[in-house]
Amino acid sequence: MTELYEQLKTYEGRPTSTSGVGKDLVNTPMIRHWCEAMGDTNPAYDGPGAVAPPTMLQAWTMGGLSGHTDRSGAYDELSALLDGAGYTSIVATDCEQEYLRPLRPGDRITFDAVIESVSPRKTTKLGTGHFVTTRMDIRADGQLAGTHRFRILKYAPAAREPKGTRPRPVINRDNAGFWEGVGRHRLLIQRCGGCGTLRLPWLPGCNDCGSPEWDTVEACGAGTVYSYVVMHHPPFPAFDPPYAVALIELAEGVRMISNVVGVPYDKVRIGMPVQLEFLRVDPELELPVFRGGEV
Numbered sequence: 001m002t003e004l005y006e007q008l009k010t011y012e013g014r015p016t017s018t019s020g021v022g023k024d025l026v027n028t029p030m031i032r033h034w035c036e037a038m039g040d041t042n043p044a045y046d047g048p049g050a051v052a053p054p055t056m057l058q059a060w061t062m063g064g065l066s067g068h069t070d071r072s073g074a075y076d077e078l079s080a081l082l083d084g085a086g087y088t089s090i091v092a093t094d095c096e097q098e099y100l101r102p103l104r105p106g107d108r109i110t111f112d113a114v115i116e117s118v119s120p121r122k123t124t125k126l127g128t129g130h131f132v133t134t135r136m137d138i139r140a141d142g143q144l145a146g147t148h149r150f151r152i153l154k155y156a157p158a159a160r161e162p163k164g165t166r167p168r169p170v171i172n173r174d175n176a177g178f179w180e181g182v183g184r185h186r187l188l189i190q191r192c193g194g195c196g197t198l199r200l201p202w203l204p205g206c207n208d209c210g211s212p213e214w215d216t217v218e219a220c221g222a223g224t225v226y227s228y229v230v231m232h233h234p235p236f237p238a239f240d241p242p243y244a245v246a247l248i249e250l251a252e253g254v255r256m257i258s259n260v261v262g263v264p265y266d267k268v269r270i271g272m273p274v275q276l277e278f279l280r281v282d283p284e285l286e287l288p289v290f291r292g293g294e295v
Contacts, residue, residue, distance in 0.1 A: 004085050008118040008130060014074040015114050016134060021070075022060045022109030026052050026140070030059065031105070051102035057138060057146045058097070060109040074115060078132065082154040087129040089155050096149040107140040116149065129155025164237030166281045175202045177216065185278050187219040187288055189254055200254040221276030222251040223290060230265050238281075244268040248290050256288075263292035 024030065031052050035045050038053075045053055052060075082088075103109075119131040136148040171179050178201070181188035190199045192206040193213025205212045228246035235241050244260045246268065260268050261279065274290035281287055 002121070004081075005118075005120060005130075007081060008078065011074060011078045011115050012117055013114060015072055015112065016075045017068065017071050017111065017113040017136075019070070020061065020068055020111045020113070022111070023062075023064065024060070026060060026103045026105050026107040026109065028105050031056070034059065051104050054099040054102070054146070055097070056103070057099065058095075058136075058148050060103065061111050061136065061138060061148075075134070078115065078118070079154065082130060082132075086156045087154040089127065089129075089157050091126060091153050091155070093131065093151045093153050095151065098147045099145070100147075101140065101143065101145050103140055103145055107145075109138060109140060109145075110142070111136050111138045113137075122153075124153065124155065125158070126153065127155040127158040129153050166238045166285055166287075168285065174204045178202050181216070181218075182278065182286060182288055187221065187250075187276055188216040189219055189250070189252055190214045191217050198252055198254050200250070200256050217252070219250050219252055219276065223248045223274050223276070225249075225260065225268060225270055225272040225274060225292075226255055227270060228260065228268050230268070242266075246274075246290070248274060258287075259289045260292050261289050268292060 028050070031045055031050065034053060034056055035041070040053060042053075044051055113134055113136040115132065116135040117131075117133045121128060121130060131151055131153050133149055133151045136150075137144060138146050138148060169179065178188055190202050191197070191214060192199065192209060192211055193215060194206060194211030195209040197206055197208045198217065199207065206214070226247045226249040228244050230242050230244050231239070232242045242265045244265045246258060246260045247255055248258055249255050259279075260272075260274060261277075263272075273293045275293065276288060277291050278286050279289045
């Protein structure tokens with residue numbers, strides 16, 4: 001056992017909160033808000049004799065923005081000890097709840113919390129560190145109603161792997177013309193030879209009329225963000241999260257998935273105008289992307 005771990009072990013069993021009191025009684029409005037947010041229509045949570053959803057157990061103990069004033073300094077001391085050893089990053093890993101009796105509107109919630117365990121040093125994909133588990137015993141009008149265990153990992157981030165090669169698009173006989181166009185800095189859209197419907201991505205036949213005949217039109221490059229997501233996890237060696245991936249609606253009326261560049265990922269918005277450009281991601285691959293502008 002290392003000297004650090006010996007110090008960490010001394011915190012096991014130390015209270016982080018004693019005789020804490022919930023800021024609100026168990027109440028119907030909070031139950032209603034929870035059920036609406038979760039889409040839970042179980043009749044047990046409404047009307048005379050209603051109980052609170054069991055998974056609300058921790059909600060009754062939260063201190064809100066102002067927090068609780070009755071917390072001990074043990075958890076902060078433990079965190080500072082880990083910070084000083086280089087384990088400065090933190091991630092929540094899991095929680096466990098045990099329900100011993102239903103909570104009902106009007107119940108007064110009290111609780112005690114303790115540092116239950118600190119693990120030996122563990123190496124994970126995120127990095128090396130220690131798992132810390134706290135246990136909270138929650139009482140309703142003095143009667144034990146449930147327990148809540150919450151586990152975090154305090155860790156030193158692993159060294160990032162060298163940036164890898166961007167994955168290659170799958171090119172086949174149905175879409176080869178599209179990628180040939182990209183190579184010439186042209187974004188080509190298929191146009192049905194039977195009904196004139198535009199389509200993207202490329203397909204061997206028309207979804208509207210079934211005709212296998214087609215030609216192409218070149219996109220003007222203007223578009224707007226129709227929808228988007230921000231990728232944070234999991235990380236891939238060839239990418240630098242976080243980054244925005246958007247469904248772009250082109251001026252011609254078709255849509256395609258691409259990256260939005262030129263603006264911070266958290267500034268991307270639905271309706272944002274974008275303009276086509278071509279980005280060389282490595283010596284052998286160039287991709288169509290869209291530069292964001294003002295909404």
